[in-house]
Amino acid sequence: MTVAHHGSHEPQDQVDAHPFLTKLDRTLGWMVEIPAALLVLADIVVLLAGVIFRFALHHPLVWSDELASILFIWMAMMGSVVAFRRGEHMRMTALVSSLSAQRRALLEAVALVASLAFLVLIAWPALINSIEEIDITLPALDIPNSWRAAALPVGVLLMALFALIRLGRTSTPKQMIQAAAIVGAIIGAFWLAEPLFEDLGRINLLIFFVGVVGATVFLGIPIAFAFGLGTLSYLALSTSTPLSVMIGRMNDGMSHLILLAVPLFVFLGLLIEMTGMAKAMVEFLASILGRVKGGLSYVLIGAMYLVSGISGSKAADMAAVAPALFPEMKKRGASEGDLVALLSATGAQTETVPPSLVLITIGSVTGVSIAALFTGGLLPAGVLGAMLCLVVWFRNRNEDIRGVKATPLLRIIKLFLIAFPALALPFVIRATVIEGVATATEVSTIGIVYAIVAGIVVYRQFDYKRLIPMLVSTASLSGAILLIIGTATAMAWGLTQSGFSKWLAQLMAALPGGAGMFMAVSLVIFVVLGSVLEGIPAIVLFGPLLFPIAKQLGIHEVHYAMVVVLSMGLGLFAPPVGVGYYAACAIGNVSPDAGIKPILAYLLALFIGIVIVACVPWISIGFL
Known part of the structure; x- marks a missing residue:
């Protein structure tokens, strides 16, 4: 059976063996969910103000689209963080669901470690990309574009933090070590094989965009991260393209007005x-x-x-x-x-x-x-x-x-x-x-x-009490969708360049x-x-x-x-x-x-x- 994991709940434990991590998860979760909800609300207000001023008052707000775009990319990344914490990123669990409880727990740990590896690998390029955007000034708001670009590294680091917290809460030390060993061995094998990929030409497309993406999707890794891992490994191991370019493509894909x-x-x-x-x-x-x-x-x-x-x-x-x-x-x-x-x-x-x-x-x-x-x-x-x-x-x-x-x-x-x-x-x-x-x-x-x-x-x-939860749910679902669009845009760009x-x-x-x-x-x-x-x-x-x-x-x-x-x-x-x-x-x-x-x-x-x-x-x- 294949399902998308759309749960709307916090990670649950039968017995709370990690009260500190649980408290940290809830505190940080609240600190991310409220800004995510407010960003959705702010975007609604800015766009509505743009309509009113343009159509009713005949006085267009020249800065409304730029401000909406900045709020939107931040909402998308904060929403992605909320979705990651809640386990609401779209994923296929056909293979995982068919396994015994012990093996399922190990694969869940592997999926978390693989997602964490992707986040760690793109964190530095994301930071570099946002620093490079300082020199670009937004014409209407007259502020550096890094205000918009900074959303990606912030979101990536927060997701990495929640990945570590969930790993600590839901996996045993043995499962964590096994998962880290499995993911580390695969990354190491690909890294050692880098000289081979240079001579394979179009076969690399099959290896990375069919093999890596297909395997990660079926192992239950969220689709957005599977696309990201396939694209990242293709660019890093078989091309000389800087990884900050991938971040730029993700940013473009996610922030289209x-x-x-x-x-x-x-x-x-x-x-x-x-x-x-x-x-x-x-x-x-x-x-x-x-x-x-x-x-x-x-x-x-x-x-x-x-x-x-x-x-x-x-x-x-x-x-x-x-x-x-x-x-x-x-x-x-x-x-x-x-x-x-x-x-x-x-x-x-x-x-x-x-x-x-x-x-x-x-x-x-x-x-x-x-x-x-x-x-x-x-x-x-x-x-x-x-x-x-x-x-x-x-x-x-x-x-x-x-x-x-x-x-x-x-x-x-x-x-x-x-x-x-x-x-x-x-x-x-x-x-x-x-x-x-x-x-x-x-x-x-x-x-x-x-x-x-x-x-x-x-x-x-x-x-009125349902408004904040509705805004948080909106940010979570939208973030999950937009992160897929971001990594899929980078993947489509990689396919085009190849x-x-x-x-x-x-x-x-x-x-x-x-x-x-x-x-x-x-x-x-x-x-x-x-x-x-x-x-x-x-x-x-x-x-x-x-x-x-x-x-x-x-x-x-x-x-x-x-x-x-x-x-x-x-x-x-x-x-x-x-x-x-x-x-x-x-x-x-x-x-x-x-x-x-x-x-x-x-x-x-x-x-x-x-x-x-x-x-x-x-x-x-x-x-x-």
Whole structure:
């Protein structure tokens, strides 16, 4: 089984054998979490102020983007530290979970020591990089760029400190010595073999980017650190490139202003759930379709489409919808397996519904217009939704609904009026971008203000005590995503410098069958990549390589983006490998085994839907 470790808890001990380390962990954790939460809040305030001053007061703040960029990179690194401390960095635990408790503990120690080794190895280059940035002055703020660049070495050192603390708390001295010996022996062997790598040419790509990265991912080392170790070892052992260049690439990848939308939409998703807006939408849809055979399954599909268009975070989408629908669906006789299968399938279906984090990432790394991607993403998700509805209809055609009472018209009208502010939010967000009030990055701040006002005034449901934990969770999830983007950007740069991208371009362009074959091969490749890497790291690595080839072959970039994103979504939610499936099982509190059989028909429907989207470009680009 393969899962991403998304735990939202502190490292736990059965018996606290290390009270000093536990106290130190909690104290330092609090000292990192509060600044991380405040940095998310500060970014929201700065971007919102930029919108207000530019659009309402006609007096643009020339320094707002620069300040937002500095706050953002610090938030990303502090969020990475929080995620590291909480064990929330994305990782594959397929191999680790299948081992005995003793061997699992040793591999966990090895993963910690390997992560620590990476952090120690990049700490000095990160410091050098930030010192070199002193000579570069930011034009609007008139301060050295080292204020921004310093975030990386500070974050790296804090993660190294938490790695040492966790190692001391969770591993025995024997396990620590064994783990250090294993990692040290591997590093030593590679270092001694350095003269051999100089003559291997392109084979080095297989050794470092397939061998090292693949081995570290499967050993349970977080994906961001696995990418970093592969890139670091490639640059250090087979090229003469200074390691500070890798730090520069990581910095560039993580601080792209477009990516500011990631934490803001994550926070918006948490707000939607907390204020009761998601629940209001689901109750209204359920009142309309309650008397239809399989009606609540259609509600689940529709609710995921609507909520996806607000939060942009797949985990937040599923967490908002499942608790509102699952109890009633179980009462009506739905099996747990079918519920979690449909929840997973809708997760894959809505990957292109704006504001999708994967679409934002594609815009960031390939230069495709995010507004065009947002417009193009609505109908493809609708096509896949229609395919899922066909499966729902077929499975529920004999359902007995005689015991289900129809909702009175007055009740439906009342529920509609309650749900209206929530239903209107996706349209408010879209109109704000189209009318030029805010950019695709800034629009989330409008959504946040809207959700806060709706929560306080309309729904009377706003728990102020949850704000700080929500901001910390936002920083943690965003930091985990952004660190992957940073190391994947450095890795993609290494692949480009090696000539791999040119070779891949020639190989893909030379496929028989032209654009059609290229699209078909891309579909299969991204299903596999989506299941192994998840969408964001896969797109950062391969987007810059494959999008130019698609354009060269006459495929519209937005059309290609839709096929790529939907294919990755299919892989992400397809068991036995796709980590999204296990996230859905965790949210629904259902055993993963229960959903394997029911999900097959949904996956087939999704695949047919993706093929239709791939064959009919108009579905993606008809409204551009």
